[in-house]
Amino acid sequence: MEKIKLNIEGMSCQHCVASVKGAVSALDGVQSVDVSLENKSAQIEYDPSKVQIEKIKKQIEEQGFETLQ
Numbered sequence: 126m127e128k129i130k131l132n133i134e135g136m137s138c139q140h141c142v143a144s145v146k147g148a149v150s151a152l153d154g155v156q157s158v159d160v161s162l163e164n165k166s167a168q169i170e171y172d173p174s175k176v177q178i179e180k181i182k183k184q185i186e187e188q189g190f191e192t193l194q
């Protein structure tokens with residue numbers, strides 16, 4: 126397992142947090158997701174043999190947010 130912190134622009138409420146968390150959690154290989162509205166970031170623990178960082182970012186961007194690393 127590896128951990129990554131992604132900065133996320135565009136989140137403004139708890140609904141945004143839930144959208145990001147739900148979308149990323151649904152990916153095969155993602156172990157845990159901790160999304161912080163206050164820090165505008167997500168801490169993600171994932172299995173790199175099952176899911177790539179680019180796929181995680183794409184999933185967040187499909188929810189309408191921008192990812193920065």
